[in-house]
Every structure is written in structure tokens, then in C-alpha cells.
Amino acid sequence: MTTSTSLDQVFLTDFHSTYKFGATPANGVDRQAGTREHGAIRDWFRERAIAAGMEVRVDAVGNLFALYTWDPTLNHVFLGSHLDSQPLGGRFDGCYGVVAALHAAQEINEKVLSGEITPVHNIAVVDWFNEEGSRFQPSIMGSSVLAGSMNLEKILATRDAAGITVREALDDIGYLGEDPAPIPTAYAEIHIEQGRLLERHNTEIGAVTQSWYTQKLLVTVNGEQSHTGATLMADRHDALIAAAEIVLMTERVVDTFPAEEIVTSVGQLAVEPNSPIVVPRQVDMVIDLRAHLRSQVEQARATLLTQIAEVEARRKLTVLVQDFDIRDHQYYPIEGIELTEKAAAEAGRTCMRIETMAGHDSVPMNRIVPTVMVFVPSVDGVSHCEREFTRDEDLVAGVRVLVEIASQLVTGSLDAVTPGESGVDASV
Structure with missing residues (x-):
């Protein structure tokens, strides 16, 4: 039987192998949305997903999905983040959340096939297109189009500084898709904090309460x-x-x-x-x-x-x-915050409530489905920089917590939650 320790090592091996895509001399990455470097890491993701027995889809705005569909009559819990980076950016921002989601979904699939979990939803891992917004503005494009807060045709016609449209860039790297996006029923995203609060409080997991x-x-x-x-x-x-x-x-x-x-x-x-x-x-x-x-x-x-x-x-x-x-502010559901806290406790990890100063794909998704946002520490709070770093033990702790959160989501733990109506304002 595969142990958690061996699964964690497989995750770390996979994650560290992503550094080569768009690698910079100072140990960062540069793979802006729609570039060849971005296409290369997406090809890697696609290969990993297919090898794990997942169906791969690409929608019209270039969002990349890897699905386990145990029952075709059910919608999907989404796990994910983004594989694009800032110019001369860090190796952890976004990419960690996608690779963590890929491995968490595989563990959930094993639990479903073994009968340990009886799902009421399927599961999908998503790499959102152009979260960063460095080459094409605004940021958080792919998730915003899926959530209905940005117009597809307007986004596809957006041009970079060289006059290249999003449509042309996606076509160039082979990710201008035609597949229908799966229908989300809940969303969970794990991300490096990009700040110093978790490190300052010597805490391993952040349960995100709201966006700035x-x-x-x-x-x-x-x-x-x-x-x-x-x-x-x-x-x-x-x-x-x-x-x-x-x-x-x-x-x-x-x-x-x-x-x-x-x-x-x-x-x-x-x-x-x-x-x-x-x-x-x-x-x-x-x-x-x-x-x-x-x-x-x-x-x-x-x-x-x-x-x-x-x-x-x-x-x-x-x-x-x-x-x-x-x-505007987005307040994440209190039920999701408490789910993160419980998952952290189950994994033996310390946890605190925290706000996100940065924007994430979870912000538009939180408008349409119950959404959980989780942070792991960033060393020195540095991000969008080649010096960005998170320790292996913190990366693994996050995966363990994400697996528990995903287990609860596919069994319907947030099904009664209405998006946007059960948040908590951490400033109170």
C-alpha cells in the first residue's frame, strides 16, 4: 500500500521538476501567459494528468482542466490555481496550487475507487489562464470568464504590448480550446501566502477569510x-x-x-x-x-x-x-473557513485566520460557488520575485490539508452554502 510519506515525496519530485519551465539564472521563472514557456508547462501538466487516468479539457478562454468523472450526471468540485508567472517571478506562486491540486485529486480518486469515500460530486483540477495579468491585462482572466464577470470575446481580443491578442497567443501554444468547461459545485485553492503573517505567527496553515x-x-x-x-x-x-x-x-x-x-x-x-x-x-x-x-x-x-x-x-x-x-471585498464562507481549520487539526497542523491582500482566482469563483482559500507560509514574505521560497515541509503540509478539504467537498460538506451570503468579516 502506498504511504502518505511516499505520496508526499512524489508530489515534491513533481513540483520541483516544474522549475525548468521558464527557468531564470537567479532561480526564478518567467512564463507569462500564452508564451512558449507557459505552453511547455501546460504540456507537462496535461501529460501528468493523462498518465493519472484523467480526462483533459481546454475551454474557449484557455482554462485547462483535468477531470475524474465517477458519475457523468454529477458536477465537479474544482481544485486549482495557475501555472503562468510574472516576468522574473518566483517558482511557487500559482504553480504550487496546481501541482498540489493534481496530487490531491489523485489521492481522492484512490479513496473513491477503494470505497473509502462515496462522492456526491466529481472532481476537476484547473489551471486558470492568465491569473497574473503581466502580459495581458487585467489579471484573473480565465476564472473571471468562467464565473461570468468578464466577457469572453472582449478577453480574447485583448492585446499585449506587442499587439498580439489573447486569441492569437493561445492558438500559438495550442491552448485555444473548444471543450465545454465542467460545471463547478465548489472550489478550493491553496497558495503561498505572499506575505509574512504566517511566518510571523509561526503558523503552518492560513484559513483565508476575505480579500482586500x-x-x-x-x-x-x-x-x-x-x-x-x-x-x-x-x-x-x-x-x-x-x-x-x-x-x-x-x-x-x-x-x-x-x-x-x-x-x-x-x-x-x-x-x-x-x-x-x-x-x-x-x-x-x-x-x-x-x-x-x-x-x-x-x-x-x-x-x-x-x-x-x-x-x-x-x-x-x-x-x-x-x-x-x-x-470589492470577497468574504469566504464561514463554513469553508471552519473546514480548513478542522482539516488542519486533522493533519496535526497549526492554523490561523488570515486575509488575502493579493487577488486570486478564488475571488471570482467565490461569487458563484462556495469557495475555500488556503495559505502556506512564504519565507520573508517575498513574492513576485526570484527569491520567493516556501519550505518543503510547508508545501507538504498544505497538500495534506488540501486532501482533507477535497474529501469533504466531494462528499457535499458545503452543498448547503449559498455563495456570498455566509462570509465572515475578519475586521469585526
Whole structure:
């Protein structure tokens, strides 16, 4: 009989083998959505799933599913995450959740075939398309299309910086699918925390209670192009200098809020014409605002708009600000939170309730089916970085907990839960 120890070692071997797909010199990965590197790891996933006796499907937005269908009249519990990464990203973000789900589903299948579990739902592992949103914006595309919160045709027509559409990118790597997506009845996702709370509290498992309120601002600064050597300083309308002020304002706006309750950043910036001897005429940037409370994001936004208007007037240029990618809080069902806590206790693991500051595919899924979100620790809280790391023992602990959660989901433990109506606000 196969032991849990040997199963855990098989999982670790599989997971560590994914590092080669899009490997970077500094031990990270770079496999942005729809690239050849992304296609290669999806091919690997497909091969592993078929070898495990699973049916593989690809839907119209490129979501990749591996299914165990014990009864074709039943819908599927989904387990999963994403295999795409940020540029020069980490090896654990997303990929861990997919590989963990693949192995958890195989264990559940063995339990069903042996009669240890009598399922009332089938099970499906999903690799969602373009969770990261680095090459194609916005992020969390595949799960949002399936959940009905994004339009399929609009997403397929979205272009990257080189003008390539999502449809073209998916076709290029062989993942522009036509298969019907399975119908979800519940969803569970395990992920590295990407923060320091579990590590700070010396805790192995996080039961996620809610997502933070987030929104982005698309900012275009329009100045006037001129010669860097011949134009007097008083005569310049430098879009980059104004943009630099806005970047610093974005960082400073958090100083008026309680510590660790709001984060802001400018992670993307494009300069035109980007010549060493031309004063920039235009800068496009994305401001990212995230907070524990919606009111904090709205207050930060209002402050920035006032300050941006002052820059615009003082520097005699124009600044266009557009709201983009606004995502309200999602409160995960209390029944799912308690299920995670019970599963952690069954596995002999410490557990705490925790919020997610980052967005995940579980956020749109939580709108349509009962959803469970689970975290394992991140060393130093580092993520979206080649230094991202989670210890093997924490990865394995998460798989053990996920197996127990999945066992409960396929036997209907959250069937009575209505999505969006039984959450818990951890701020209370």
C-alpha cells in the first residue's frame, strides 16, 4: 500500500521538476501567459494528468482542466490555481496550487475507487489562464470568464504590448480550446501566502477569510516633446518629471493610514518617445491601491486625484486618470473557513485566520460557488520575485490539508452554502 510519506515525496519530485519551465539564472521563472514557456508547462501538466487516468479539457478562454468523472450526471468540485508567472517571478506562486491540486485529486480518486469515500460530486483540477495579468491585462482572466464577470470575446481580443491578442497567443501554444468547461459545485485553492503573517505567527496553515478591496488607476501624463539640450528648463513640460512626482505621491499617501492596512504602488510605467535627447511627451502608468477597508482605498484615491490636479496646474500639462479593475471585498464562507481549520487539526497542523491582500482566482469563483482559500507560509514574505521560497515541509503540509478539504467537498460538506451570503468579516 502506498504511504502518505511516499505520496508526499512524489508530489515534491513533481513540483520541483516544474522549475525548468521558464527557468531564470537567479532561480526564478518567467512564463507569462500564452508564451512558449507557459505552453511547455501546460504540456507537462496535461501529460501528468493523462498518465493519472484523467480526462483533459481546454475551454474557449484557455482554462485547462483535468477531470475524474465517477458519475457523468454529477458536477465537479474544482481544485486549482495557475501555472503562468510574472516576468522574473518566483517558482511557487500559482504553480504550487496546481501541482498540489493534481496530487490531491489523485489521492481522492484512490479513496473513491477503494470505497473509502462515496462522492456526491466529481472532481476537476484547473489551471486558470492568465491569473497574473503581466502580459495581458487585467489579471484573473480565465476564472473571471468562467464565473461570468468578464466577457469572453472582449478577453480574447485583448492585446499585449506587442499587439498580439489573447486569441492569437493561445492558438500559438495550442491552448485555444473548444471543450465545454465542467460545471463547478465548489472550489478550493491553496497558495503561498505572499506575505509574512504566517511566518510571523509561526503558523503552518492560513484559513483565508476575505480579500482586500483593490483598484487600479490608469494614468496618462501628457507633456510636450522637446530637445533635452536646447530647451530651457523654464520652457519644458516634462511628462516624466510630473510622473515622478505622482509616483512619490502614491508611496506617501499610505502615511495617513494605520500601519499595514493599505498598500500602494506604481508597478508599470511607459515613457514616450523614450529617447536620451528628448524631453518626454507622454508617460503611461498604473497605480495599484489595496486596503483592508474600501473607505481607505477611496480616501487614498481622492487624495491622489487632488494632488495630481495640483501637479497638472503647476507644470502646465494634462493628466488623464481612469478607474480600472475595481474589485470589492470577497468574504469566504464561514463554513469553508471552519473546514480548513478542522482539516488542519486533522493533519496535526497549526492554523490561523488570515486575509488575502493579493487577488486570486478564488475571488471570482467565490461569487458563484462556495469557495475555500488556503495559505502556506512564504519565507520573508517575498513574492513576485526570484527569491520567493516556501519550505518543503510547508508545501507538504498544505497538500495534506488540501486532501482533507477535497474529501469533504466531494462528499457535499458545503452543498448547503449559498455563495456570498455566509462570509465572515475578519475586521469585526
